[in-house]
Amino acid sequence: DQQVKQNSPSLSVQEGRISILNCDYTNSMFDYFLWYKKYPAEGPTFLISISSIKDKNEDGRFTVFLNKSAKHLSLHIVPSQPGDSAVYFCPVNAGNNRKLIWGLGTSLAVNP
C-alpha cells in the first residue's frame, strides 16, 4: 500500500523546456515534503523541500508546489538540462525522527 505515489514511471523532456514531476500522498498528517534525485549507483541527493505551512518553495531552477487539499505536490525544473536526467523521488517526512517514506520514483530524461 503506497503512501507516496509517483504515477509516472518516466518522463522525457527537451533541453530548455520545463520538466514537471508529480507526486501524490495519502496521509493528510504528513507535514514535510522533500525532493531527491538519484543517479545510477549513487545515493539520493537532496534538491528542495517544503513544509505544509507553505504552498510554494523556489530554489534556482527548481520550484516545488504543494496542494494540501489535493494531497499533491509537484516539482518544476526550468529550464531543464541534460544533467537533470536522473530518477526523482518525493519522500515525505513521517514524524520527528525524519523517517522518510518514498515512492517508486520518476525517471526523467532530458534530451539535448
Place this chain on the structure above:
Amino acid sequence: DTGVSQNPRHKITKRGQNVTFRCDPISEHNRLYWYRQTLGQGPEFLTYFQNEAQLEKSRLLSDRFSAERPKGSFSTLEIQRTEQGDSAMYLCASSSGGLAGPSGTGELFFGEGSRLTVL
C-alpha cells in the same frame, strides 16, 4: 570529503555467508539511518540511531540483520546467513537533530550506498 561514507561499495557473497557494511556519517550529525533499495523501488527505511541509541527498527529488519552505532559515530549493518532476497543497495544517511537541519531544510544526507549481491 566530509560527506557520508560507506564501504564496501560493492559486495558479492554466496548465500549463507555473513556480510558487514560500515557507514561513517557527517561528523556533527547525531542521527544515522539505514535504508534498503531494490531495483525499481524507492528506498525503504530499516533503522535509525540517535547518537548510540537505536530508536526505531523496521519490520523489514529480520533477526538476521543487526545494526550498531557503538560510540555514536560510525555504524555497522551486519547481515547473517545471507539470502538471495537480501540483494539490494544498502543506503546510509545522516542528519542533525530536530525537524530542520543546519540549512533549515530538514534533509537527510545520503552516502553512495553499498551494493550487495547474494549468489
